[in-house]
Amino acid sequence: xxxxxxxxxxxxxxxxxxxxxxxxxxxxxxxxxxxxxxxxxxxxxxxxxxxxxxxxxxxxxxxxxxxxxxxxxxxxxxxxxxxxxxxxxxxxxxxxxxxxxxxxxxxxxxxxxxxxxxxxxxxxxxxxxxxxxxxxxxxxxxxxxxxxxxxxxxxxxxxxxxxxxxxxxxxxxxxxxxxxxxxxxxxxxxxxxxxxxxxxxxxxxxxxxxxxxxxxxxxxxxxxxxxxxxxxxxxxxxxxxxxxxxxxxxxxxxxxxxxxxxxxxxxxxxxxxxxxxxxxxxx
Amino acid sequence: xxxxxxxxxxxxxxxxxxxxxxxxxxxxxxxxxxxxxxxxxxxxxxxxxxxxxxxxxxxxxxxxxxxxxxxxxxxxxxxxxxxxxxxxxxxxxxxxxxxxxxxxxxxxxxxxxxxxxxxxxxxxxxxxxxxxxxxxxxxxxxxxxxxxxxxxxxxxxxxxxxxxxxxxxxxxxxxxxxxxxxxxxxxxxxxxxxxxxxxxxxxxxxxxxxxxxxxxxxxxxxxxxxxxxxxxxxxxxxxxxxxxxxxxxxxxxxxxxxxxxxxxxxxxxxxxxxxxxxx
Numbered sequence: 001x002x003x004x005x006x007x008x009x010x011x012x013x014x015x016x017x018x019x020x021x022x023x024x025x026x027x028x029x030x031x032x033x034x035x036x037x038x039x040x041x042x043x044x045x046x047x048x049x050x051x052x053x054x055x056x057x058x059x060x061x062x063x064x065x066x067x068x069x070x071x072x073x074x075x076x077x078x079x080x081x082x083x084x085x086x087x088x089x090x091x092x093x094x095x096x097x098x099x100x101x102x103x104x105x106x107x108x109x110x111x112x113x114x115x116x117x118x119x120x121x122x123x124x125x126x127x128x129x130x131x132x133x134x135x136x137x138x139x140x141x142x143x144x145x146x147x148x149x150x151x152x153x154x155x156x157x158x159x160x161x162x163x164x165x166x167x168x169x170x171x172x173x174x175x176x177x178x179x180x181x182x183x184x185x186x187x188x189x190x191x192x193x194x195x196x197x198x199x200x201x202x203x204x205x206x207x208x209x210x211x212x213x214x215x216x217x218x219x220x221x222x223x224x225x226x227x228x229x230x231x232x233x234x235x236x237x238x239x240x241x242x243x244x245x246x247x248x249x250x251x252x253x254x255x256x257x258x259x260x261x262x263x264x265x266x267x268x269x270x271x272x273x274x275x276x277x278x279x280x281x282x283x
Numbered sequence: 284x285x286x287x288x289x290x291x292x293x294x295x296x297x298x299x300x301x302x303x304x305x306x307x308x309x310x311x312x313x314x315x316x317x318x319x320x321x322x323x324x325x326x327x328x329x330x331x332x333x334x335x336x337x338x339x340x341x342x343x344x345x346x347x348x349x350x351x352x353x354x355x356x357x358x359x360x361x362x363x364x365x366x367x368x369x370x371x372x373x374x375x376x377x378x379x380x381x382x383x384x385x386x387x388x389x390x391x392x393x394x395x396x397x398x399x400x401x402x403x404x405x406x407x408x409x410x411x412x413x414x415x416x417x418x419x420x421x422x423x424x425x426x427x428x429x430x431x432x433x434x435x436x437x438x439x440x441x442x443x444x445x446x447x448x449x450x451x452x453x454x455x456x457x458x459x460x461x462x463x464x465x466x467x468x469x470x471x472x473x474x475x476x477x478x479x480x481x482x483x484x485x486x487x488x489x490x491x492x493x494x495x496x497x498x499x500x501x502x503x504x505x506x507x508x509x510x511x512x513x514x515x516x517x518x519x520x521x522x523x524x525x526x527x528x529x530x531x532x533x534x535x536x537x538x539x540x541x542x543x544x545x546x547x548x549x550x551x552x553x554x555x556x557x558x559x560x561x562x
Binding site: 001002004005006007008009011012013015016017019020021022023024025026027028030031034041042090091093095096097100101102103104105106107108110111112113114115118119120122123125126128129130135153158161162165210213214216217220221235238239242251254255257258259261262265266269 | 291294295298301302305306307308309311312315325326328329369373374376377379380381383384385392395396398399401402403404405406407408409410411413414418420428429430431432433435436439451454455458463464465468489492493494495496510511514515518529533536537540541544545548551552555556
């Protein structure tokens, strides 16, 4: 079969490969080169070595956005997964109306980041005005927690669905055996259900972690980095470096930041996958 | 037993309260979309429309006529439909080839696809948009080529995961009977792939429909605005923000999603789960 298939190589992989080269491989390689250049368009690049990277890590705003992103990611990943897991436990108790709750909790996930950002901006600013606090544009704390609240609202439903699928995959026999051996509710949760769910945790933590680091639309719509770039996350900082700073040097610095950002996300994703994969058990 | 029943009662009451809270942000926008411009501000966001501040459908009329909502809807639809169709057709063919022909190149390609899923868009955004300009992909009718390239990672990854689980024998039998690889793929493999197609289609459609930064950088915003671009344009454009039309546009943009979701709810939830568990 392989022989016959090989004659058709380009029919099968040609279109995807061509688009992949145009849409990913070429821009990626060109991006690597441009991170070591000074340029305003791709055609007028001059090689400058690693100076863009040095300027990037010396940029206080970039460092601030790095810290803010880390602080955001830790809180968001923890909250989303803990709450989603509790929801999943509640919705697998065979209660009435489970499907309706599932439908409602999942829905925000379908709405785009820009729209979500503006919905929550109106809601949060309304609440802040009620309690006479400064609005989002001037209130860094509200910006931080607002972003977390919004991300929770958006992603809890999705992760909950994955945990529900995992929970319903655990066979009744195992749970029954544990009960016969005298395990109580909490013991079953910690000693049986959670170890059996490690692959769901791997997937959910991977998704929430990479989503948190790459977050852009919600950040732009909710706070746009206000006040004074305090709530600017990495993706927004890089995009702003490219498109809203005057001066020929900034595009190169932006591309260098993007390379650093890319390395960071890939390293974090790989580390996380390796760490939780090891804890998975075969059922 | 009675204790359990009381416990379950509390849980259901809690879940109902949570569901109401979950829907509230959207209801708030819905209420505001029926108020006149001057009555939509941070201090009046929670007030219901009164006789003086009720706007009827004026905001919706403005969103559709002055802000050309339907044009944006059209562009969003065209881009999403062409891109998802291209992704489903071409990446399933590609994934079949990669899983059935074992070679170094195919392995490399597979890892490159997986790698592209993790790479943040900022890494390629500048170079991608200039490539798009150079190749004339900067309009809603050609942009699917870019989405095929950038969305291929997830799709190939998911198709490969599924194809490893289908037995070779059927395909081999069909080739023995004289089918060409193309016939074998479209008559034997393609129908088996249907559930995975639904998963991939839903995930890619959700991403492309809501995508903001890629079309903003690739398309000319003065000529073509997708729905997310239109919403952001209310803020980004100079001058006063038209809050009324913005509220109406937000509701109009959620409406089709909610409708599709309520009709295809089962498939969507199943598809998303399958996608995540395999990915």
